[in-house]
Amino acid sequence: xxxxxxxxxxxxxxxxxxxxxxxxxxxxxxxxxxxxxxxxxxxxxxxxxxxxxxxxxxxxxxxxxxxxxxxxxxxxxxxxxxxxxxxxxxxxxxxxxxxxxxxxxxxxxxxxxxxxxxxxxxxxxxxxxxxxxxxxxxxxxxxxxxxxxxxxxxxxxxxxxxxxxxxxxxxxxxxxxxxxxxxxxxxxxxxxxxxxxxxxxxxxxxxxxxxxxxxxxxxxxxxxxxxxxxxxxxxxxxxxxxxxxxxxxxxxxxxxxxxxxx
Amino acid sequence: xxxxxxxxxxxxxxxxxxxxxxxxxxxxxxxxxxxxxxxxxxxxxxxxxxxxxxxxxxxxxxxxxxxxxxxxxxxxxxxxxxxxxxxxxxxxxxxxxxxxxxxxxxxxxxxxxxxxxxxxxxxxxxxxxxxxxxxxxxxxxxxxxxxxxxxxxxxxxxxxxxxxxxxxxxxxxxxxxxxxxxxxxxxxxxxxxxxxxxxxxxxxxxxxxxxxxxxxxxxxxxxxxxxxxxxxxxxxxxxxxxxxxxxxxxxxxxxxxxxxxxxxxxxxxxxxxxxxxxxxxxxxxxxxxxxxxxxxxxxxxxxxxxxxxxxxxxxxxxxxxxxxxxxxxxxxxxxxxxxxxxxxxxxxxxxxxxxxxxxxxxxxxxxxxxxxxxxxxxxxxxxxxxxxxx
Numbered sequence: 285x286x287x288x289x290x291x292x293x294x295x296x297x298x299x300x301x302x303x304x305x306x307x308x309x310x311x312x313x314x315x316x317x318x319x320x321x322x323x324x325x326x327x328x329x330x331x332x333x334x335x336x337x338x339x340x341x342x343x344x345x346x347x348x349x350x351x352x353x354x355x356x357x358x359x360x361x362x363x364x365x366x367x368x369x370x371x372x373x374x375x376x377x378x379x380x381x382x383x384x385x386x387x388x389x390x391x392x393x394x395x396x397x398x399x400x401x402x403x404x405x406x407x408x409x410x411x412x413x414x415x416x417x418x419x420x421x422x423x424x425x426x427x428x429x430x431x432x433x434x435x436x437x438x439x440x441x442x443x444x445x446x447x448x449x450x451x452x453x454x455x456x457x458x459x460x461x462x463x464x465x466x467x468x469x470x471x472x473x474x475x476x477x478x479x480x481x482x483x484x485x486x487x488x489x490x491x492x493x494x495x496x497x498x499x500x501x502x503x504x505x506x507x508x509x510x511x512x513x514x515x516x517x518x519x520x521x522x523x524x525x526x527x528x529x530x531x532x533x534x535x536x537x538x539x540x541x542x543x544x545x546x
Numbered sequence: 547x548x549x550x551x552x553x554x555x556x557x558x559x560x561x562x563x564x565x566x567x568x569x570x571x572x573x574x575x576x577x578x579x580x581x582x583x584x585x586x587x588x589x590x591x592x593x594x595x596x597x598x599x600x601x602x603x604x605x606x607x608x609x610x611x612x613x614x615x616x617x618x619x620x621x622x623x624x625x626x627x628x629x630x631x632x633x634x635x636x637x638x639x640x641x642x643x644x645x646x647x648x649x650x651x652x653x654x655x656x657x658x659x660x661x662x663x664x665x666x667x668x669x670x671x672x673x674x675x676x677x678x679x680x681x682x683x684x685x686x687x688x689x690x691x692x693x694x695x696x697x698x699x700x701x702x703x704x705x706x707x708x709x710x711x712x713x714x715x716x717x718x719x720x721x722x723x724x725x726x727x728x729x730x731x732x733x734x735x736x737x738x739x740x741x742x743x744x745x746x747x748x749x750x751x752x753x754x755x756x757x758x759x760x761x762x763x764x765x766x767x768x769x770x771x772x773x774x775x776x777x778x779x780x781x782x783x784x785x786x787x788x789x790x791x792x793x794x795x796x797x798x799x800x801x802x803x804x805x806x807x808x809x810x811x812x813x814x815x816x817x818x819x820x821x822x823x824x825x826x827x828x829x830x831x832x833x834x835x836x837x838x839x840x841x842x843x844x845x846x847x848x849x850x851x852x853x854x855x856x857x858x859x860x861x862x863x864x865x866x867x868x869x870x871x872x873x874x875x876x877x878x879x880x881x882x883x884x885x886x887x888x889x890x891x892x893x894x895x896x897x898x899x900x901x902x903x904x905x906x907x908x909x910x911x912x913x914x915x916x917x918x919x920x921x922x923x924x925x926x927x928x929x930x931x932x933x934x935x936x
Contacts, residue, residue, distance in 0.1 A: 293574050317603070344702045345599060352603030368578050374704045377571040378607060 286414045286491060290387035292405040293368050294376035299410075300361035302396040303333040304389070310342025311349035311375060320358030334398045335360035336389055340372030350375030362400035364389060364407060391486045412489050416482075418461040419448040419529075420497040421536050422471065423543075424504045426517035428536060430526065431468065434513045439487055444516075445529045446536070448494070457495040465499065469515070470507035473499040477546075478539040485530045494531075498539040547576055547716075548583045556712055564615035568708035575705055576716025585678045585717040589620045589671050590710035593682035594703030595653065595662055596627035596894035597646040599918075605645060607704070608652040611711075617657045618713035622666040624683050624703075625836070625864075626650065627895050629887040636887070637900050658710070662889035663866035665772060665836045667694065670868070675794055678721055680709035684779030685772060685835050685910060691786035693771050695794035697721045700785045720786055727799050728760035728788045734809040735763065740841075741907055741927035742814065743770035747777025748909035749809050749817035751784055760788040760801050772835050776910035781820070821912025824922035827905040830884075830931050831892035833864030834908035839872050842886075845928060846876035854883045856935040860901075864891040883935075893918055905931045 305325055315322050320331035330353075340346065350372070353359040363376050368385035376383035382402030392398070397410040422429040428446075435442045449464035451457055458476055465473055478498035485492040506515050518526070520540060523533045549557065557573065559566040572584065594600045600607075627646050628638045638646075654660045661670055664683050673679045673696035681687035681698040682705070690696040699719040701709065709715040719725055732750055736742045743766055750759055759778075766774060766789060778784035788796040832845070842865065854861070861884030870877055870888050877886045892904060893911055898920045905924040906912055915921040924931070 291577065293577070295570065345594075345601065345604070347702070347704055348594075348600055348603030348607055350603075351607045352601070355603070355606050368574075370575060370578065370702050370705065373574050373578055374571060374702060377574050378567060378611075378704055380567075 286409040286412050288387050288407050290384040290405050290407065292402055293365075293373050293385055294381060294383035295402045296362075296380060296382035297399065297401045297403060298334070298361035298382050299397070299399040300332055300334045302336055302392050302394055302398050303328055303330055304336040304392055304394045306338070308339045308341040309337040310340065311346035311372070312343040314342070315349065315353065317349060317352040317356055317358065320353060330360045331358045332361050334362050334364060334400055336364045336392050338366040338389065340365070340369050342371070344371050346371045347375035347378060350379045350381065354379040354381065362402070364392070364400060388484055391484050391491050393486065409491070412491050414491045414493050416451045416457075416493045417448060417495070418451060418457055418464060418497060419446045419494045419532075419535070420461045420465055420476070420499055421446050421539060422465065422469070422473070422499050422501050424501050424517065426504050427519045428517065428523070429469065429506065430516050430518055430523065430528075431512040432514035432516075439490070440529045443528055444526045444532075446532060448529070451495075458497065461495070461497045461499070468509055468511050470505070470509070471501050471503055473501050478542050480535065480538060483531055483535060496535045496539060498543060547573060547581060549573070553584055553714065562614040564611045564613065565711055567611070568615065568711040571705065571708040572712055572714060572716060576718065579716060579718040581716035581718040583717050584714040585721055586713060587619055587680045587709055587715050588677045589673050589679045590617065590706050591622050591624070591666055591671055591679075591681040591683055591686055592653070592658060592703055592706045592710065593624040595624045595649060597642055597649055598627040598896045599894055600649070600703070605649060608649060611707070612652040612655045615656050615711050617710040619710055620671055621658045621710040622671040623653050623658050623660055623662045625664055625891045625894050626662050626889050629885070629890050632885060632887060635885055636890075636895060638896065642896060656711070661866060661868060663836050663868070664891070665838070665866060668768070668838060668869070669866055678715070680706050680715040682706040684783070684785070685776035688775035688779050688785050688787065689772055691720060691726075692775060692788065692793050693768070697726075700783065726786060726795060727758065728801060728804060729757040730754055730759050731801050731804045731806045732759045732761045732809055733763065733806055734761070736809065736811075736814060738765055738770065739927070740769055740773055744773040744777050744907065744909040745814045745817045746809060747774035748781045748820065748912075749813040751778040751780065751782030752817060752820065753807060754782055754784070756783040756785070758786050758788065759784065760790070760796065760799070760804065762790050764789060766792060769838055769841055773908065776835050776908065780910045780913040781817075817909065818925060821909055821923055821925045823916065824903045824924050827859060827903045827924050827934070829860045829862065829892070829897065829901045829903070830905040830935070831862040831864060831911070832907060832928065833862070834891055834893060834906060834911040836891070837863060837865040837869065839869055842869065842873050842876050842880065846873075846879040848929065849883060849932070850879050852936055854935050859935050860884055861935065862887055862892060897921070905934070907931060
């Protein structure tokens with residue numbers, strides 16, 4: 285189920301279509317209270333929407349702007365923030381608008397069909413499915429192995445990735461990682477040196493729940509199986525210049541720094 | 547967050563819908579700041595009294611919440627958008643006045659004292675050392691933290707009202723002793739005048755942002771403390787400061803390892819130019835924060851026997867009705883220059899309808915007049931401003 289846990293800020297439950305903006309938002313001066321139209325961006329309307337933005341800002345009167353929207357029946361159905369602050373939290377509570385925070389808003393897109401449950405602090409995406417997968421960084425004397433995906437790949441076509449693939453039923457994430465490495469590169473590896481908590485990557489109507497791993501490999505003799513069109517051993521700094529699957533660089537950096545700390 | 551049985555009961559609606567909402571708000575704000583529990587408060591001071599600042603949304607909110615809510619602790623209210631009796635002199639519209647009077651009535655219905663000053667600590671809301679309180683109004687809350695040693699965070703208007711209704715606020719920040727320690731030492735060699743104190747606060751707020759400063763070598767009285775508090779809270783977001791031999795808790799901290807910042811003449815000049823934007827004014831307004839009895843006496847003694855020569859400049863003296871009542875003779879002298887207005891000020895009154903350029907001796911007003919009132923500002927001390935019209 286595509287349900288994510290955050291934190292209750294204001295109680296109540298609502299389902300609606302997401303309207304997302306990517307910058308901090310001030311209700312005072314940011315919205316017309318008689319219509320619900322935003323005065324920023326493309327003047328979209330927040331009435332009945334699941335209004336998603338990173339954080340509130342601006343005048344504390346913004347809490348009363350939200351109350352005004354509610355009185356005029358032009359309020360958003362619910363609010364999702366990355367990190368709530370006083371103004372919007374106050375406005376949501378006094379206006380009885382459901383609100384949650386501490387969720388990864390990067391996985392939400394304008395147009396998504398979402399239920400916000402302010403009672404248990406969760407959100408559920410109805411129009412996406414979650415696929416669990418692994419993504420493994422192979423570390424050798426030559427650097428990190430990057431694979432180039434074919435232009436007709438069903439997911440992330442034409443970009444560079446780590447050694448990645450879906451987890452099969454009744455398979456552990458670490459086993460899936462080893463299997464994918466053997467299938468796609470012909471290399472055998474021992475147990476992973478590092479594993480991270482899953483990260484979530486949005487691609488169209490799919491959210492990839494990705495378990496990242498770091499393996500050491502002795503051999504660098506890669507034999508591609510046809511799932512990828514090219515490979516390269518690179519130093520981590522060079523990943524920055526490559527067109528990669530979202531979050532690849534940050535995951536690699538995090539795993540390398542955990543390895544260095546061991 | 548841990549809630550007591552009593553708090554859970556209010557959250558469950560046992561004391562009515564408005565109290566339930568108020569508890570939800572106090573808890574939500576506590577969560578944002580990772581509070582572990584709530585703390586009982588002895589008083590509240592609520593901002594959001596002027597119709598100009600809260601608008602129709604605020605008025606609607608007060609209409610709804612006042613249906614069944616009552617405050618549990620001594621609660622006072624910030625200044626209004628007008629003098630209750632002399633609003634016509636201030637050229638306030640009928641519509642504004644009727645909505646403003648409605649707001650006062652609604653707060654009053656909930657049991658909030660409607661004395662309406664930003665210096666309630668001089669009149670009818672005087673916390674004691676160590677008491678937990680929930681105060682909005684950045685200058686007043688900084689004053690009670692720093693001069694009295696009461697404990698409050700920077701509450702917003704609705705948050706302070708909610709705290710007053712449930713008699714509690716979230717226990718985090720300046721409610722906890724470990725968060726009240728100074729972070730930086732201010733060494734200054736300025737004179738102790740009121741105007742210099744305001745500029746000192748301005749310079750420090752601009753430099754340190756939200757840190758807690760520790761002042762040495764200054765001897766501020768109540769008036770200087772309120773001006774420094776106001777300036778620091780508006781040029782930065784300082785909610786508490788220590789002054790050696792003044793702040794009750796100042797001696798409790800070891801300051802030997804702290805960063806030291808020197809504020810001298812150059813820094814005061816920079817602070818002054820940060821708020822000065824005009825050489826020509828239509829209104830001179832004093833009383834940000836509200837004038838004390840001492841200030842009114844000093845002004846009257848300077849103005850006694852003098853005459854206002856310019857008719858193209860209006861003068862306002864802003865204070866609380868309490869203070870205005872206490873010095874009738876001095877008020878009579880000031881009134882020959884301009885109205886002594888009670889329970890309002892130039893920042894929360896809609897002065898932008900009638901003026902574009904205002905003179906002030908307050909760095910705080912200098913910070914807010916451009917944004918809240920669309921004014922250009924001349925910032926000078928009392929005598930220099932008055933010399934323009936004498």
